[in-house]
Amino acid sequence: AQTVTQSQPEMSVQEAETVTLSCTYDTSESDYYLFWYKQPPSRQMILVIRQEAYKQQNATENRFSVNFQKAAKSFSLKISDSQLGDAAMYFCAYRWFGNEKLTFGTGTRLTIIP
Amino acid sequence: DSGVTQTPKHLITATGQRVTLRCSPRSGDLSVYWYQQSLDQGLQFLIQYYNGEERAKGNILERFSAQQFPDLHSELNLSSLELGDSALYFCASSVEGPTGELFFGEGSRLTVL
Numbered sequence: 001a002q003t004v005t006q007s008q009p010e011m012s013v014q015e016a017e018t019v020t021l022s023c024t025y026d027t028s029e030s031d032y033y034l035f036w037y038k039q040p041p042s043r044q045m046i047l048v049i050r051q052e053a054y055k056q057q058n059a060t061e062n063r064f065s066v067n068f069q070k071a072a073k074s075f076s077l078k079i080s081d082s083q084l085g086d087a088a089m090y091f092c093a094y095r096w097f098g099n100e101k102l103t104f105g106t107g108t109r110l111t112i113i114p
Numbered sequence: 115d116s117g118v119t120q121t122p123k124h125l126i127t128a129t130g131q132r133v134t135l136r137c138s139p140r141s142g143d144l145s146v147y148w149y150q151q152s153l154d155q156g157l158q159f160l161i162q163y164y165n166g167e168e169r170a171k172g173n174i175l176e177r178f179s180a181q182q183f184p185d186l187h188s189e190l191n192l193s194s195l196e197l198g199d200s201a202l203y204f205c206a207s208s209v210e211g212p213t214g215e216l217f218f219g220e221g222s223r224l225t226v227l
Contacts, residue, residue, distance in 0.1 A: 035215075043202060044116070045157075045218035091156060100145060100208065101170050102216055104156040 002027045004094050006105035013082045014113050020067075021077045021108045023092030031097035034068065034075045039107070040088040048090070051075065079110075087112045117141065120205050120219035128227055132193040135222045139186055139207030145169070146188040147216060148180055151202040163188055195226045 003026045013019035025034070036048040051059045051068050058066050063080045079086055092105040117140035127133055139146050148160040159172035163182035174180075177195075182188045192199060202223050206216040 037218075043221050043223075045204065045206075047215055050215065099170065100164075101147070101159050101162060101172065102157075102206075103159070104149075106156040 002029075002094055002096065002103050004092050004103050004105040006092055006108050008108045009106070010109045010111070012111040012113055013079075015082055015084060017082055018078060018080045019082055019110065021079075021090050021092075021110065023075045023077070023105055025073050025075065025092070025094050027073070027094065027096065029096050029098075033095045033097070034066075035093040035095070035102070036064070036066070036075075036077045037091045037093060037104075038086075038088045039091065040085075045091075049077065082112050084112050084114065086110060116217040116219065118205060118207050118217050118219035120203075120222050122222055123220065124223045124225075126225045126227065127195060129195055129197060131195050131226075132191065133195065133224065135190040135192070135203050135205075135224075137188045137190070137205030137207075137219060139188070139205075140217055143207035143209055143217070144186065145208045146182055146186070147206045147208075148174075148188070148190050149204040149206065151204060151221070152198075153201070157204060160190070192224070197226050200224055200226045 005024045032053045034051045038046045049061045067076045089107045091107045093102045119138040121136045144165045147162045149157040151157045160174040162170040180190045202221045204221045206218045208216045
């Protein structure tokens with residue numbers, strides 16, 4: 001079974017600084033997707049960024065980028081120029097190409113220090 | 115706004131009772147997923163429906179059931195409620211295919227007293 005592990009329950013960063021959230025996963029599949037979702041206090045699950053496993057290039061969305069290491073089964077999220085609005089729970093998630101179900105990690109709570 | 119609508123947003127009930135949570139997917143999405151998020155936990159997959167048929171089942175209790183109707187809205191029924199069923203229940207929808215992205219509703223917060 002696929003599992004997703006987020007080993008950092010909580011992280012904090014100074015406003016305007018850069019922070020990296022870690023995620024590892026376990027799978028025997030070769031075709032899959034990885035995601036980072038953000039859950040602010042409003043509870044809404046918001047997609048931050050997506051990575052296709054067959055793509056070697058790391059995905060980037062404005063201030064958010066990932067470091068995807070397929071061999072190491074690692075998928076970290078880097079947030080640059082952190083803003084107060086980035087404060088939220090961040091969930092890493094995995095989805096196998098042949099299965100539409102998302103498997104989530106337990107989340108990392110990110111605090112932004114003004 | 116994700117386009118996925120969940121009702122009710124909040125629900126308080128007593129142990130032993132039964133509740134129904136409702137989800138309307140985004141226009142055009144055929145797949146509906148239900149997830150449970152207990153306090154400070156990740157999201158646990160419960161069940162998926164595609165165009166009215168059950169497609170995948172996760173860690174869903176026998177006391178829980180779901181269905182998807184011809185108009186594609188879905189209902190999650192929770193019966194014989196226990197204190198431990200208190201959680202945030204999310205519905206998500208997606209188009210068919212491995213594009214990967216699920217769109218989530220705002221969740222239904224269930225409190226069992």
